Structures are given as C-alpha cells and as structure tokens.
Amino acid sequence: MLKLALLFLVISVIAGLFGFGGISSAAAGMAKILFFIAIVVFLVFLVLALIGGSAIAGR
Structure with a gap:
C-alpha cells in the first residue's frame, strides 16, 4: 500500500513539473x-x- 502511495506521489510531482495541475x-x-x-x-x-502477544505470554 505504501508503494502505491509513493508511486502516486511521484506521478503527482512529475505531472506538476510538466504543468498538468x-x-x-x-x-x-x-x-x-x-x-x-x-x-x-x-x-x-x-x-x-x-x-x-500478551495473551500468549499470559499462558
């Protein structure tokens, strides 16, 4: 999911550089x-x- 967020961020920056607001x-x-x-x-x-983890440790 974070990879997709990073991908959309890169697309946003590149599109902004080329003027596609x-x-x-x-x-x-x-x-x-x-x-x-x-x-x-x-x-x-x-x-x-x-x-x-606390449930397993409490056994």
Missing part, C-alpha cells in the same frame, strides 16, 4: 488517502499483535 492534484489526493489507509492498517495490526 489537475492530474497532479488528483494523484496527490490518492497518495494522501493511500498513506492514511496504510497508517490505519499498521495501527490495527500493531494493536492486534500486542493483544495477541
């Missing part, structure tokens, strides 16, 4: 959305790992 802002928006989704997924997995 609409494509650049759309790609930047997609990069932002994908980045925040990746952060949320990371936090969910982190919480699940902490809960699962």
